[in-house]
Amino acid sequence: MQLSIYTAELAVYITLGIMNNGLDPDIAAMKLSDAEKWGLQVYGNYSRAFGEHRVKEFVEQASPFEAEVTLFEQIAGLVVSEEARVIPVIAAAYADDRLEEMFKREIPDGVPGGRSALMSGFGPLARLSQRLQMAFAFGWLSKDLLIEFDHIRKIRNDLSHKWDVELLVRKMNEFIEEKQTPFEEQLGDGVRLPENFHESMQPVDRFRVRAVWMLGRLTYEARLWVPAIKAGIAPKKALYGPNAPVMLRAIAAISVKATREIACL
Structure with missing residues (x-):
């Protein structure tokens, strides 16, 4: 009927x-x-x-996934307050966890040796680099987001093995100015954030803003991108269309709040 x-x-x-x-x-x-x-x-x-x-x-x-939103809010707080060179470590660790949970949740049962074997030891999804590559190959997250997190992973590795302060500062500046996409330039809508608010920000603070929004997108997409694919729906249309899931509003509100704190607005 x-x-x-x-x-x-x-x-x-x-x-x-x-x-x-x-x-x-x-x-x-x-x-x-x-x-x-x-x-x-x-x-x-x-x-x-x-x-x-x-x-x-x-x-x-779609569920609001309140636990994931709460966790993202905590991570966003760390990005706002922690020392700049620690942020790539925090961001990479958080991305690693979110991707691991996504693969454990979305890979079907019955994998020979079990799903956990894929994620540990010498498994094909044991490291962040492998998880990023596989998500990219499967189309399980936005490709631009995965590329940005691969940059984060690389600078995390650089910072973890170098202790020359001047070299660290130079590496961070090169990363911010040359590797990352300056999408904070698109955030000022004149309502939630002032237009061109980013122009007076220091490079390190622009990096903080980028990290917050990237982590927010990852939190959101890791939960809903693959389910959209499995439902036979174009993920971008479902997740970022005019009537997006309620989780996006919660993630955006946290991201705006953190951005205002970073920019001292």
Whole structure:
């Protein structure tokens, strides 16, 4: 009964879509008869409507994951307050834990030797570098985020094995200015954060802001990206669409608060 009602709703949606919008430009440009074009248009409208319904259902059913949000809030507090050269160590350790939990949760049962064997010793997912690589290869998290954390991993290794203070400062500055993406430039919306707030910030504080938002994204995506894939949904559309899961609002609020503290706003 529910399926038939939904199918009827889809039929109305499709009809209205065709009446109001006509053919999609790519379909209109095809060398096909009008009947064939309209057939493709109906199918396309149906597919879009069905996809939008699945995204809506996924978002409504997504848990707020309050424990993960609370943990992220604690980590964000450390990023705000700890010495700058310790932050890559904190960020890498947190990323390692989140990725380990994600793989343990999402890799199916029945793996020969058990899932835990993959994560320990000489297993293929025993180290942060391997977890980042596998998540990238599987498409289990945003690729740009994984690349940023790989940079974090490398600077963590550098800082862990060098004790020359001048060299450490130079390494950190090179990392901040040359390796990282300056996405803090996009955060000032004039409402939650002043426009161009980053311009007066020191490089180390810009790094703190980047770390907070990266860790927030990782917390969020590690919980919901793979479930979206398994539900047959494009993760970016589900997680960052106009009606995103409630967890995103909580993560964003913590990130904004930490950013304001770092920037002394």
